[in-house]
Amino acid sequence: MNTTAIVINLFAFTGLVISLGKDRGKTVAALKVAWQVFLRILPLILLIVVLIGIMMGFIPRKLISQLLGEQSKFGGIMLAALFGSVLHIPSLIAFPLAVSFLNNGAAITAVATFITTLTMIGVVTFPLEMKELGRDFALLRNGLSFVVAVLIGLLMGLVL
DSSP states (O other), rough: OOHHHHHHHHHHHHHHHHHHHHHHHHHHHHHHOOOOOOOOHHHHHHHHHHHHHHHHHSSHHHHHHHHHHHHGGHHHHHHHHHHHHHHOOOOHHHHHHHHHHTTOOOHHHHHHHHHHHHHHHHHHTTTHHHHOOHHHHHHHHHHHHHHHHHHHHHHHHHHO
């Protein structure tokens, strides 16, 4: 376990002990709610592990490195931006997936662009956004979000 994980766990444990000292009933009730939430998201967590395992089994490390690695430069950033724009997955899955990309040779710039477009652009949700906010606004917001995401990736490439 790394130092950050140790500090976070010590902080959480200390908070739990303090909470138990202040109001045992509320603390126990909060722990019961936390347990129920954990049980609800457990299938999703297991799905994440399985999906990432399957993806890493079918997509060779060399291909990820070629498409999204440092040598791919602008093309890798654009591919990551398109991939992130089209996918409609929760952040709970996206972040472990991003780590898997990094561990398999993807550049941090491409991964940052992927996460940014994933959270800012909604190709799947675009029809609903257009209906609720209007076509022009939805197009403008998604278009600007795409440009900003690509700029973030490009600027990261200059800084790193």
